[in-house]
Every structure is written in C-alpha cells, then in structure tokens.
Amino acid sequence: MRLIRLTAALVGISLAMVPATAVTAGGSDDRLSWGARLLGRQALPANDGWAAAGPGTTGGSTAGADQIHVVDSRAELVAALGGDNATNRSNATPKIIYVQGSIDGFEAADGTLLDCTDLADPEYTLPAYLAAYDPAVWGRVAPSGPLEAARVRSVANQTRQTQINVGPNTTIVGLRGAKLTGLTLMLDTASNSIVRNLTFVDARDCFPAWAPTDGEAGNWNSQFDQLSVRRSENVWVDHSTFTDGDNPDSAQPVYFGRPYQVHDGSLDITHTASRVTVSYNRFTGRDKVMLIGSSNTVGPDVGRLNVTLHHNLFAGDLQRLPRVRFGQVDLYNNHYQLAGPDFQYALGVGVQSALYAENNYFSLTGGIAAEDLLYDWGGTAVTERGSWVRTGDGWPRPTSLLDAYNASHDPDLGADAGWTPTLRADPPLPTALVPLAVQLLAGANRIPL
DSSP: OHHHHHHHHHHHHHHHTOOOSSOOSSBOGGGSOHHHHHHHTOOOOTTSSGGGSTTOOOTTTTOOGGGEEEEOSHHHHHHHTTSOTTTGGGOOSOEEEEEOSEEETTBOTTSOBOOHHHHSOTTOOHHHHHHHHOHHHHOSSOOOSHHHHHHHHHHHHHHHHHEEEOOSSEEEEEOTTOEEESOEEEEESOOSEEEESOEEEOOOOSSOEEETTSSSSOEEEOOOOSEEEESOEEEEEESOEEEOTTOOGGGSOEETTEEOOOOOOSEEEETTOEEEEEESOEEESOSBOOEESSOSOOSTTTTOOOEEEESOEEESOOBOSSEESSSEEEEESOEEEEESSSOOOSEEEETTOEEEEESOEEEEETTOOGGGSEEEEBOOBEEEESOEEEETTSOOEEOOHHHHHHHHSSSOOBSOOSOOOOOOSSOOOOGGGHHHHHHHHOSTTOOOO
16 A cells, blocks of 8 residues: 555656646646646545645635636736735635746736845835944844834835735646745635645845844844745645755845844744645755744634644754644654754744654754754643654664753653644655655655656
C-alpha cells in the first residue's frame, strides 16, 4: 500500500510538470493538456490531514468551462479571480487558475514594473524616516506623527498593488516553472481553496516599520507574507517552494543597529483559520517561515488553527518552523536542514498550543544541537516522538528533542500535548527514510523518477 501511495504522489507531481498547450485568459479547459486538467480538478485525498476534516477540500474542482483560466500576468490573475482585486475575496464561484511563467506583483496595468518609489506616499522617504526616528534622537518609543502616517499610507498603496486577494472555492496551480514574485497571495475568508506547484519569491515590504520596544534592541518589522491564510477553513497548500530568491535577508542593510527586515512569513495561518494541510513544500533560506496563530490573546483562535504539516523541507531557515499558538498541529515526516550561526529555533511551543511532532528528521550544522530545536513561547507541553538527529558528519540517531530541551532549559515542557492525530492518509514513514522521500518529492517542479 505504501508503494502505491508513493507512486500516486509521483504521478501527481508529473502532472504538475505538464505545460498547457495554449494560453487562454478564460474559457474551456480543452486547450490544456490532459495532465494539467486532471491536476486542476484534483481534490485533497481523504484523511490527508486537517484539511480533509468536515466537508473536505475540493477547491475549484467543480468549475464550469467559463471558469478555467491560464494566466501569465498580474492583470490576468486578478481578472481570473473575479475581476476586481478589492472585492475578489468574496467571489465564491468555483474556479481553476493555471499560472504560466512568472507573475510579478509590482506589474502595473500597462505591463511595466513599478518599484518602491512609485508606491511611496509623497511625504515619505526612507532617509527622512531614519533621521526622524533614530533612537538617539527619538528615543525608545513607537514612531508617530506625519512621517509615520506617510509610511502607513505607503504600506496601504503597496497592499493594493501587491496583495492579491483570493475567494473561496478556488484552485490555483502552477504549470512548469510558474512563479509568483513580489506579491502576497491572500486567502482571507477563502475557504475550500487549493494552492499547488507554485514558486513564491521575494514578497518584499517596501516600507518596514521600526519597533523600538520589540526585543531588547528593537526590530524592523514587515507586513507582507508570501502566502497568508486567514479566516478560512479547508485549505490545501501542496508541492510549492518558498524563497527570497536573489534578495535574501542576509543582504539587507543595518539601521539603528538592527537588520532592515523586508520579509515577513512564508506561509502564515492566522486570524481563526483552521483545517489546513501543508504537504510536500520547500521553505528555503528564509527567516520567518510559518506562524500559526495571530497573538497570545485568548479569544476566537481557541479551538481553531488546526493544521497538518507533512513531507515538507525546511532548508537553511531560521525560525518559526512552525511557531504554534492554540491549535492542534500535526507535524510528521518533515526534513529539517538547519545551519548556524543565525538559526534561532525550529518548533515554537506557544500559548495553549498542542503540537504533535512525529518521525521528523533534523540535519544540523554550524553548532546547532538538539536542545536548540524547541522554544518555549508560553506553551506547556509537546508530544514528540520518533525524531532523528544528524549533527555534522556524524551518524544519524534517534533523539528525544524534548528530553534534550528539558535538560538545558527551565521550566520543563510536558510530554503530552493532549491529543492524537487521526487524519493521516498513511502511517508515518520510518524516520530514516524521510530525507530521501522529502528530497525527491517536496517543492515545485518535482520530476518523477
């Protein structure tokens, strides 16, 4: 049975590699290859994680002939999603959208590429902002006044341009080599949605905010995620790649003694979202990867934020792999390739979180040790079993991350998150096989053997 499942996964990946035979802005799917048509109409398999709960996740699989679109520009993507970016989040018509080539969120209506200066409010410039809010001049209080207001207006300009709003009952599939660059794909109240086989690149914030009381020395904070899931249920994110491309955080300047942070999360699941499955993705070279839960405030997130992550690769990332609040999060068969010196932690155990981590494989270099992989963000317990750790060139071996953490930190975290996952299409792979399976299958454009 396991061999059959693996073969099916490879076939699914191969379908994602089949290009369209023609590009159409809308209309019948008879001009797409048979493989692309099958992939676009595929629903989440039964029992495949939390997104299989309740009604399951079918996306736009029932779309009519007039709701099949192949798009290769920002304008075509917005049109396929309903026609008006400001109101598309309420468009619940079943739709299947195939992305071909590269779509840039900074693309203007005439096809030219905008830059940050085009989106800036006339009263905002970065040099003026730096001069006004230098802690040596302004002090350690939050920026305020006309210049901060101009920055906020600039952020609103960018939001209208680079945040692409998705409505419910939508499937978005990348054809061979498809990329979404410089944009946020926003699934807010977009229940029953599927996103597959896309590469997300450099969702940069042109106007980061200085937060002088964030941490001991202050921090620069950005707004735009690559993919954001909010107030939505039954969402499947599969076989995609998340990267900063040629604009990594390590290349950013330092202002006020802190890195100028222009990137936020890869895939954040917040604001009461729930029933999400994240499978076979690659998160490479990113700082903040996945935040599950909006804040520590006990409120509407309680009983929500139920997420499954399986067969994902986290390579060279620094934190939030994921960071969890409130939700029951099932984390199994993921591969972590982590390196120092800037690494912070992998699994964030947050307020009222119920993280169940099973058969995950950790490859560690640069001085990272098993006790560094968990971080207590106000949680009390984590169920963790079947972990393997390979440090440097040493032999991989079974390791209890929880025992290693508790031996080095106080207070201890408990060993029982209080629940046992039942929504799994198959039992977890033996941990020793996880690196091979994930390397072969995870990410966009995986070619089958």
